[in-house]
Amino acid sequence: MLATSHAFKANAHDALHDRVLQRALLNLKSGFQDKRAQTVARLPEWEALRERGREIKNHTLAHLDFYLEAYAAKVEAQGGVVHWARTGADMRDIVLEICRSVGARTVTKGKSMIAEEVALNEFLEEKGIAPIETDLGEYIIQLRHEPPSHIIAPAVHLTKEQVADSFREHHTMLDAARSLVEPRELLDEARAELREKFLAADVGITGANFLVAETGSSIIVTNEGNGDLTQLLPRIHIVLASLEKIVPTLEDATSILRLLARSATGQEFSAYTTISTGPKRPGDRDGPEQYHVVLLDNGRSNMVGTEFQDMLRCIRCGACMNHCPVYSAVGGHAYGWVYPGPMGAVLTPTLVGIEEAGHLPNASTFCGRCEAVCPMKIPLPKMMRHWRERQFERHLTPNAARYGLAVWGFFARRPALYHLAARAGAWLLGTLGRRRGRFASLPLASGWTNTRDMPAPQGATFHALWAARRRAPGR
Amino acid sequence: MAPIEKTAPRHRVALFVTCLVDLYRPSIGFAAVKLLEDAGCQVEVPSGQTCCGQPAYNSGAKGLTKEIARQVIESFRGYDYVVVPSGSCGGMIRAHYPELFADDPDWLPRAQALAARTYELVSFLHDVLGVTELEARWSGGPITYHDSCSGLRELGVRDQPRALLRSIGATITELPSSEVCCGFGGTFCVKYPEISDRMVGDKVANIEQTGAALLLAGDLGCLLNMAGKLKRQGSRTQARHVAELLAGELGAPAIGESALRESGS
Numbered sequence: 001m002l003a004t005s006h007a008f009k010a011n012a013h014d015a016l017h018d019r020v021l022q023r024a025l026l027n028l029k030s031g032f033q034d035k036r037a038q039t040v041a042r043l044p045e046w047e048a049l050r051e052r053g054r055e056i057k058n059h060t061l062a063h064l065d066f067y068l069e070a071y072a073a074k075v076e077a078q079g080g081v082v083h084w085a086r087t088g089a090d091m092r093d094i095v096l097e098i099c100r101s102v103g104a105r106t107v108t109k110g111k112s113m114i115a116e117e118v119a120l121n122e123f124l125e126e127k128g129i130a131p132i133e134t135d136l137g138e139y140i141i142q143l144r145h146e147p148p149s150h151i152i153a154p155a156v157h158l159t160k161e162q163v164a165d166s167f168r169e170h171h172t173m174l175d176a177a178r179s180l181v182e183p184r185e186l187l188d189e190a191r192a193e194l195r196e197k198f199l200a201a202d203v204g205i206t207g208a209n210f211l212v213a214e215t216g217s218s219i220i221v222t223n224e225g226n227g228d229l230t231q232l233l234p235r236i237h238i239v240l241a242s243l244e245k246i247v248p249t250l251e252d253a254t255s256i257l258r259l260l261a262r263s264a265t266g267q268e269f270s271a272y273t274t275i276s277t278g279p280k281r282p283g284d285r286d287g288p289e290q291y292h293v294v295l296l297d298n299g300r301s302n303m304v305g306t307e308f309q310d311m312l313r314c315i316r317c318g319a320c321m322n323h324c325p326v327y328s329a330v331g332g333h334a335y336g337w338v339y340p341g342p343m344g345a346v347l348t349p350t351l352v353g354i355e356e357a358g359h360l361p362n363a364s365t366f367c368g369r370c371e372a373v374c375p376m377k378i379p380l381p382k383m384m385r386h387w388r389e390r391q392f393e394r395h396l397t398p399n400a401a402r403y404g405l406a407v408w409g410f411f412a413r414r415p416a417l418y419h420l421a422a423r424a425g426a427w428l429l430g431t432l433g434r435r436r437g438r439f440a441s442l443p444l445a446s447g448w449t450n451t452r453d454m455p456a457p458q459g460a461t462f463h464a465l466w467a468a469r470r471r472a473p474g475r
Numbered sequence: 476m477a478p479i480e481k482t483a484p485r486h487r488v489a490l491f492v493t494c495l496v497d498l499y500r501p502s503i504g505f506a507a508v509k510l511l512e513d514a515g516c517q518v519e520v521p522s523g524q525t526c527c528g529q530p531a532y533n534s535g536a537k538g539l540t541k542e543i544a545r546q547v548i549e550s551f552r553g554y555d556y557v558v559v560p561s562g563s564c565g566g567m568i569r570a571h572y573p574e575l576f577a578d579d580p581d582w583l584p585r586a587q588a589l590a591a592r593t594y595e596l597v598s599f600l601h602d603v604l605g606v607t608e609l610e611a612r613w614s615g616g617p618i619t620y621h622d623s624c625s626g627l628r629e630l631g632v633r634d635q636p637r638a639l640l641r642s643i644g645a646t647i648t649e650l651p652s653s654e655v656c657c658g659f660g661g662t663f664c665v666k667y668p669e670i671s672d673r674m675v676g677d678k679v680a681n682i683e684q685t686g687a688a689l690l691l692a693g694d695l696g697c698l699l700n701m702a703g704k705l706k707r708q709g710s711r712t713q714a715r716h717v718a719e720l721l722a723g724e725l726g727a728p729a730i731g732e733s734a735l736r737e738s739g740s
Contacts, residue, residue: 009667016673325656329673363667365660365674366533367624382574388535397535401662405531409539413546418525426498437733438706447668452675452703455499455731462492462501466520 001119001147003352005336008359015330024159025331031156032322035266036373043262053259054377056252057244057313064304067213067246068295074216078278080291088118091240091296095120095205098238098292099129104202107234110220110227111135112207113151113316114240114296116338117351120205131205132197134226136190143170149332151339152264152318157331160186194226204234204288206276208241209260209315210253211293217277218293219253221260221270228274237276237288242296244312250275256315259375263317299350307386311346313376320370320380326363335360342370342380349387358396361387422461430459486604488516489554491547491593493564494526495695500730503695506722507560507596513722514604516556523550527564532571533661541582544572548585556603557593560718561694562626563661565595570629595626596718597693601635611723613645619687620717621678621701622653623694636693636717643721648685652677659700675704682712689729691717702730 004011015021040046060067072082085091091114099107107124109115109131121131121142133142137155141148143166148154155163164180167189179185206227208218218239220227231237247253261267280287303309321327321341332340337357339347345360361384370380391397411418433439433456441449448454488511496503511518528543547568551557559565572586600606618640626632637647658664658674678701682690690705690712692698702714713729728734 009669012667012670016669325658325674326667326670329670363663363670365624365656365658365663365671367656367660368628369624369654369656372628385533385535388533389537390535392535392537401534401666405534405536405539409531409536409543412525412528412531412543413539415523415525415546415550419522422494422498434734437728438703438731440707445665447665447671448703450668451672451707452700453706453731455699455702455706457499458501458727458734460501462497462504463520463522465501465505 001116001122001338003337003348003356005348005352005357005360006355008334008336008363011334011336012330012363015334020159020162021157021331024157025328027156028322028328032266032318036263036319036322037266039262039266039268043258046262049255049259050375050377053256053315053375054313056247056255057376060247060252061244061304061309061312064243064246064301067248068243071211071213071216071246072293072295074213075278075291075293078216078291079281080216080278080293083292083294085294085296086298088296088298091118091294091298092120092123094294095238095240096124096127096129098236098290099124099203102202102236104129104236106130106132106197106201107203107205108132108134108198108201108230109138110204110206110222110230111138111154112205112240113148113338114207114242115205116148117242117298118240118296120240132194132201134194134198134224134230135222136187136224136226139190139194140166143167147333147338149340150318150321151316151343157333198229198233201230201234203236203238204230204232205238205240206231208239208245208293210256211241211246212248212250212253212275213246214249215277217250217275219257219273219275221257221273223265223267223271225272228272231274231276231288232286235288236290236292237279239276239291239293240296241293242298243300244314256375260315260317263315263319263373263375303350308346308350308383310378311343311350311383313378314343314347315376316343317375319373319375323369323373325365325367325369342384343378346380346383346387354387354391354394354396358391361385361391419461419463423464426457426459426461430457433457434459485515485517486555488518488556488558489551490518490520491524491527491551491557491559491564491568492520493559493561493695495699496560499699500695500716500727502724502727503560503716503718506716506718506724507558509722509724510596510600510609510718511558513610514600514606516604519554521550527567529563529567529661532567532575537575541575544575544586545582548572548582548589551589551593554592556599557589558596558599559593560596560716561696562595562623562630562632563694563696565593566625566629568593595630595632595693597636597639597721598626598630598632600721601639606639607642609639609643609721609723611643611721613640613643613720616688617646617648617686618689618691618720619648619650619682619685620653621650621657621682621690621692621697623692623697624654624656626693627654632693636691639721640691640717643723645720648687650685650690651681653681657697657701659696661696664700671700672704675700679704679708679710683710688712689720690714691720693717698730706731
């Protein structure tokens, strides 16, 4: 996917004026925020569990090489194959090679953000292999040729009317007069369409929510059961995962599973939690003949040991974006790449470069709600600030901001001079604004005054008045 | 805990005025002084202060931020407490100064010492001084309260202002989504004005929904933003800093209103 993160401001402008999008985004509060709050309130050990999740991931990241090697050895011992992909291109080539080895024409796909990150669908299509998304949200946006706008709810930017329109456009064999009003009707239609595709697919590709070093297993969670059909029915199962999905033990995975669904959808547990351990064994009634795991680095190992390491604790629940006032205002597409919201504001610059994604860590008020709801206690605002520091060091901060800061800094470091300048400013603005008490327009502040008034200062500074009070008799 | 006896040794409290209160609304600073003095504190205002450094810190200018932070640490040495009428600036000193000097063995202990003595005004009155009653009385109709982000999430300021407001007779109509950011965000409102405006638009719609005649908050930045939007929309809802009401210092016109007329509406 070609990044448009550099155009964040223009993207955001369009999003703010897109009335259908704005209607769809209204669902975030009732659909995600309220449900999460209710489930979390029912779990007394929530804070202890968050701390446990943080510890598990911190421990794993401190011994990442050890656990990855242990995991790979376990997978291979059980008849699976582990492939190491340094870059997205490596991952695409590995997947293509596996598909071609069995002459695959169609592959079914469970939901995978890693597949989005490496733009796998476009690549497979170019090579003559048809990828079929089986997660309902992913299926919808694949029909519409759109990227996901959310990491767990890829079609959250759409209304159900838009989905019905897309289904009528693509499912032309069905009765044109059928009802597609209720979400259930949309779901049933997609399910019927997908059923044959599941049976016909040569290869099934899924992501992974966890890789377990102890058992060599991969774990996925879904609410539709599509992941199970994707990985059980075809002859070949390919798991796509990034390095940081590894956890030491099954018990660790289940601890974090308790955090995941609650944070994501407000469920205590997802409808399906599926553990895959290797290919079909002699005597097994079903399962794939081949089991491949493709492990993606794509710059993540470079984050280890840096101020961005904590980001590798992320379990992709989406709580940060569900609670972000900026995401709620502009939606996910405005961020211009695969990962939106606060987690994307930290991760995207790592993956596509801060030159491309410079807006993302800046488009935050540092309100801190993302960190407050993050099940893995990732200090997201702090890491966005780290990106701003890197931008400043590398002179990527806009010149106007740099000069403004330099002038302000000159005064802020000289208190006596600062107080004189503040007095002059307060007097000037206080005098000019005295009649109305506010300004409807101000030079250099049009961004503010275009849509809101600027209250006028009272006219004298506190420090001037305080000095006068101290000089006054009787004190 | 009872209010501090006037005969007890008085706390020497340094007021960190904040650059916005200094420039825009000194009446908040004087309300803070009154509240602290009424609670038995000896209030001083170190003249070496300008700003806490947040504009530089949040712009990524770490070097400049450190210079300003060292200046603050120096100026506020030797007081029993440092009190700030802002959760945002209070959070900067309490939560971020120690982070800023994490790798500096000379300044880290000094930053930590200052952080440990620094409090947001209302939580200082309530939690440290144990103030439960105030002289002021409010009978001006229902008010509503916005929880500014840094105060709420970095310093845990939420129940204290509500408790003190109730003690002066105020009825609080809770603001829907009071914990959601108003869209000010320091330089954010200048860098991304359209998104900022959308956020403050949502906030103001919630404020209007309460029907309260007066909006209170503990941070002047948020208040300038919300009052500016309320005024632009022709709302009659007034905006003030919570300290003004708690101190009973209501002589100054509400934020964004004229000194020459009673009401800006």
